[in-house]
Amino acid sequence: MGANVKDFLAWCRRHLILVTVLTLVGVAGFGYVNIQVLHMTSEPEFCHLCHPAKGFGALAEVDSWEHSGHAEAGVSCLDCHGRPGVFGYMKAKLGGLKDTYMQLTITPEEKLSILENPGEHLVPSEQCTFCHTDEGNAAYRKKHKYTMQVVEMRMLDSVKNPEFRERKGLPDIMTETFVGGTHFDHSFHIEAFDLECNNCHFGLIHRAQSKSDRMNMCLECHDENQGSSAPKLSNCMTCHQAQYDLHQGIGAKGVKGEPSLMWAAEVGCEGCHTGAEDGQFRPSSETCVNCHDADYVEIFNDWAGQTKSRIAELKLIRSEVELLLKEADKRKRSTAEAWTLYEKALYNFRLVRNDGTNGVHNSEYASEILDSVAADFREIRKGLNEAW
Ligand code: HEC
Ligand code: HEC
Ligand code: HEC
Ligand code: HEC
Ligand code: HEC
Ligand code: HEC
Ligand code: HEC
Ligand code: HEC
Structure with a gap:
């Protein structure tokens, strides 16, 4: 020495x-x-360095995520691309090291080909049911008891159901049959046909798959099951519960409405959806002119434009209010009532959003529902401010 x-x-x-x-x-x-x-290195900005494209598909994973409902609700990359618990997180981080190594060693063509052909179980159904069901969440937590509680690195680690689901205004997909605005029984379909989430939710987040593709997929199997209760093309209202409810002026919590004028005048679904039999499900403002004069295109644009900007506005307020509530929770204030009001507001917000037409199906009712959502958000804020 x-x-x-x-x-x-x-x-x-x-x-x-x-x-x-x-x-x-x-x-x-x-x-x-x-x-x-x-x-x-878990932030989307970091992923963006190597997944930088705009739009949908391979290389555009960050941009497509940014425009998704998941991003809006604060669900980030590693909430889906890393299994729950500390080890799940660490394993995902090691995968990241492999990504970095591959980035330096493979050609851009090879990278593109890997990204264009993601493995079927890249995000297993178990990952989805962890957030979207109570039973799946409990089962996973039980199986991985010792690695679940240690640290909270991301949203996923704090997901405990039913609290998480309810606060995000989400149903339990295995026990409820009114989901995302559709009348649909997940439990029956998944168990009877051994389906994975991505068999139907293809395109979730990163791909621009058309809704018509999805509807055709349902109808194909239903057509093969003649004589069962499986709804066929002409049974629009069986599947499209949100759109049906909106037409009738019902469905929102605590907001009474009237049927739309056209529904009251017995214009049925196929009165506007004239191309449905030919596989052209989605009408446009031009359809209005089938029965009205050309000025009505303006009415359509007004309805859709107003509702669209209000939805965008409420989207931002929603995130702010949720943050405020979480802060109040951290300070151990009593927030139970405010959370209940928040859940109701989110439910109503999602009803209008999931109708998918920016209120065209019943502009008056849609507008009343959004008024009530805005009022609920205001009241929550006021309550939290007063309690300071
Ligand atoms: C240094 C560049 C780089 C960064 C940063 C990066 N990736 Fe990647 N990623 C790649 C490359 C290259 C591939 C293709 C090769 C491979 O599978 O590793 C890839 C593939 C993937 C795959 C598909 C794997 C498969 O098996 O199909 C996922 C998922 C992924 N990345 C997610 C992420 C996430 C999430 C982040 C941010 C936390 C991220 N990446 C950051 C370069 C990167
Ligand atoms: C709600 C869950 C979810 C979130 C959040 C999510 N992904 Fe994905 N991701 C998936 C699924 C499911 C796939 C499987 C392929 C598919 O369906 O496109 C996938 C596939 C991928 C792939 C493989 C290539 C491809 O294009 O399919 C990459 C890379 C990727 N995601 C990166 C990201 C990054 C980066 C983020 C955050 C900015 C992110 N993902 C957020 C669910 C998610
Ligand atoms: C970390 C928890 C979490 C995980 C993991 C997760 N989700 Fe979600 N998901 C959410 C939340 C929160 C919302 C609500 C988004 C909103 O408010 O619009 C949501 C919304 C949805 C929706 C409604 C439509 C939309 O895109 O907004 C579908 C469908 C969905 N998730 C399917 C899936 C599937 C399939 C997977 C697995 C690949 C998955 N989710 C993984 C939390 C999660
Ligand atoms: C047979 C097709 C099918 C399968 C399989 C399937 N879903 Fe769905 N799912 C639907 C349909 C249809 C809807 C309602 C339409 C919509 O909003 O996209 C829906 C809606 C949802 C929603 C939205 C709920 C809401 O209130 O916004 C979530 C979350 C969801 N599914 C999660 C899952 C998960 C997780 C799996 C896998 C365990 C799964 N789904 C498997 C067809 C399916
Ligand atoms: C693999 C075949 C298959 C696929 C794919 C499928 N279904 Fe079904 N569905 C059936 C069968 C069979 C029945 C009838 C069950 C019975 O009679 O007990 C049914 C029944 C239904 C019912 C009526 C029963 C109820 O729950 O009240 C609805 C609504 C429904 N399906 C919606 C959908 C939607 C929406 C999709 C696409 C997202 C879809 N299905 C995809 C096979 C399928
Ligand atoms: C078996 C259930 C079922 C029936 C019956 C059904 N649909 Fe659908 N439809 C769906 C599903 C599932 C989607 C996709 C929803 C999603 O991804 O959010 C869809 C999507 C759509 C879309 C959006 C298409 C796009 O590409 O944007 C329209 C419009 C539509 N349906 C109209 C109708 C009309 C009109 C009828 C009656 C003539 C009808 N549907 C009957 C299940 C059904
Ligand atoms: C007054 C005309 C009109 C009537 C009546 C009507 N629709 Fe629509 N619907 C439309 C228009 C227009 C769109 C497309 C709006 C857009 O692209 O912004 C649409 C879109 C849809 C969509 C797609 C939503 C999405 O998620 O993208 C569905 C599903 C739908 N309608 C179902 C129905 C059902 C079910 C009925 C009957 C209960 C019905 N519609 C009655 C005009 C109508
Ligand atoms: C199948 C024919 C048909 C189609 C297509 C149709 N309407 Fe109508 N509409 C009617 C009928 C019938 C009434 C009720 C007549 C009345 O009370 O004046 C009505 C009433 C109305 C009214 C209230 C009364 C008035 O005349 O100002 C408005 C606004 C309206 N429609 C807008 C639209 C818009 C926008 C579209 C396109 C999304 C559309 N309509 C598509 C048949 C139709």
């Missing part, structure tokens, strides 16, 4: 307390830096 090292050790022994403190600060600092690095 050289003289310098001996001197150094002797010095350390003389200043034991100082050395201990410095060492502890060093270790804590290193740990802190590491955790910051873990967080930073």
Whole structure:
């Protein structure tokens, strides 16, 4: 051992307390830096470095996510692309290291080909049911009991149902049959036909698949099941519950409405959806002119334009209100009533949004529902402010 090292050790022994403190600060600092690095490299901005395209499909994963309902609700990349729990998180981070290595070693063509052909179980159904059901959440938590509670690195780690679901205004897809505005029994379909989530939710997040593709997929199987209760093309109202409800002026919580004028005058679904039999499900403003004069295109544009901008506005307010509620929870204020009001508002908001027509199906009722959503959000804010 050289003289310098001996001197150094002797010095350390003389200043034991100082050395201990410095060492502890060093270790804590290193740990802190590491955790910051873990967080930073989990951000969509980081993924964007290598997945930078705009639109949908391969390379555009960050942009497509940004425009999704999941992003709106704060569900981020590793909430889907990393299994729940500490080990799930760490495994996803190791996958990230592999990504980085591959980025440096494979050709752009090879990368594109990997991204264009994601494995069928890249995001397994178990991941989805963790958030979207009570039973799946409980089962996963039980199976991975020891790795679930340690640290909270992302939203996923805090998902406990039914609380999470309810606060996000979501149904339990396995026990409820009115989901996303559609009358649809997940439990029956998944169990009877052994289906995975992505068999129907193809295109979720990253691909622009048309809704017509999805509807055709349902009808194909239903046509093969003649004599069963499976609804066929002409039974629009059996599947399209939200649109049906909106026409009748019902369905929203605490908001009474009237049937739309046209529904009252017995214009049925196929009165406007004239191309349905030919597979052309989606009408446009031009359809109005089948029965009205050309000015009515303007009415259509007014209805859709107004509702669309209100939905966009409420989307922002929704995130703000949710943040406020979470902050209030952290400060241990009583928020139970406010959360209940928030759940109701979200339910109503989603009813109009999921109708998918920006209120064209019943502009008056849609507008009343959105008024009530705005009022509920205002009241929650007011309540939280007053309690300061
Ligand atoms: C340094 C560049 C780089 C960064 C940063 C990066 N990726 Fe990737 N990613 C790649 C490459 C290259 C591939 C294709 C090769 C592979 O599968 O590793 C890929 C593939 C993927 C795949 C598909 C894997 C498969 O098996 O099909 C997913 C999912 C993914 N990345 C998610 C992410 C997420 C989430 C982030 C941010 C937390 C991220 N990536 C950040 C370069 C990167
Ligand atoms: C709600 C869950 C969910 C979220 C959130 C999510 N993804 Fe995905 N991702 C999927 C699913 C499901 C697939 C499987 C392929 C498909 O359906 O497109 C996938 C596929 C991918 C792939 C493989 C290539 C491809 O285009 O299919 C990449 C890369 C990827 N995601 C990156 C990201 C990044 C980056 C983010 C965050 C900005 C993100 N994902 C957020 C569910 C999600
Ligand atoms: C971390 C929890 C979480 C995970 C994991 C997750 N989701 Fe979601 N999902 C949500 C939340 C929250 C919403 C509500 C979005 C909103 O308010 O519009 C949502 C919305 C949806 C919707 C409604 C339509 C939409 O896009 O807004 C569908 C369909 C859906 N999820 C399917 C899936 C599938 C399939 C998977 C697995 C690939 C999955 N989710 C994974 C939390 C999650
Ligand atoms: C047989 C087709 C099919 C399968 C399989 C399927 N879904 Fe769905 N799912 C639907 C339809 C139809 C809707 C309602 C239409 C819509 O809003 O997209 C829906 C709606 C949803 C919603 C939206 C609920 C809401 O209130 O916004 C979620 C979340 C969801 N599904 C999750 C899942 C998950 C998780 C799986 C896998 C366990 C799954 N689905 C499997 C067809 C299916
Ligand atoms: C693999 C075949 C298959 C697919 C795919 C399928 N269904 Fe079905 N569905 C059936 C069968 C069979 C029945 C009749 C069950 C009975 O008579 O007990 C049915 C019944 C229904 C019913 C009426 C029963 C009820 O729940 O009240 C609805 C609504 C329905 N399906 C909606 C859908 C939608 C929406 C999709 C597409 C997202 C879809 N189905 C996809 C086979 C399928
Ligand atoms: C078996 C159930 C079922 C029946 C019956 C049905 N639909 Fe659909 N329809 C769906 C599903 C599922 C979707 C996709 C919803 C989604 O992805 O959000 C859809 C989507 C649509 C779309 C959007 C198409 C697009 O590409 O934008 C229109 C419009 C539509 N349906 C109209 C109708 C009309 C009109 C009828 C009656 C003539 C009808 N549907 C009957 C299940 C059904
Ligand atoms: C007054 C005319 C009119 C009537 C009546 C009507 N629709 Fe529509 N519907 C439209 C128009 C127009 C669109 C397309 C709006 C757009 O693209 O912005 C549409 C869109 C839809 C969509 C697609 C929503 C989405 O998610 O993209 C569905 C589903 C639908 N209608 C179902 C129905 C059902 C079910 C009925 C009967 C209960 C019905 N419609 C009655 C005019 C009508
Ligand atoms: C199948 C024929 C038909 C189609 C298509 C149709 N309407 Fe109507 N509309 C009617 C009938 C019938 C009434 C009720 C007559 C009345 O009370 O004046 C009506 C009433 C109305 C009214 C209220 C009364 C008035 O005349 O100002 C408005 C507004 C309206 N429609 C707008 C639209 C718009 C916008 C579209 C396109 C999305 C559309 N309609 C498509 C048949 C139709």
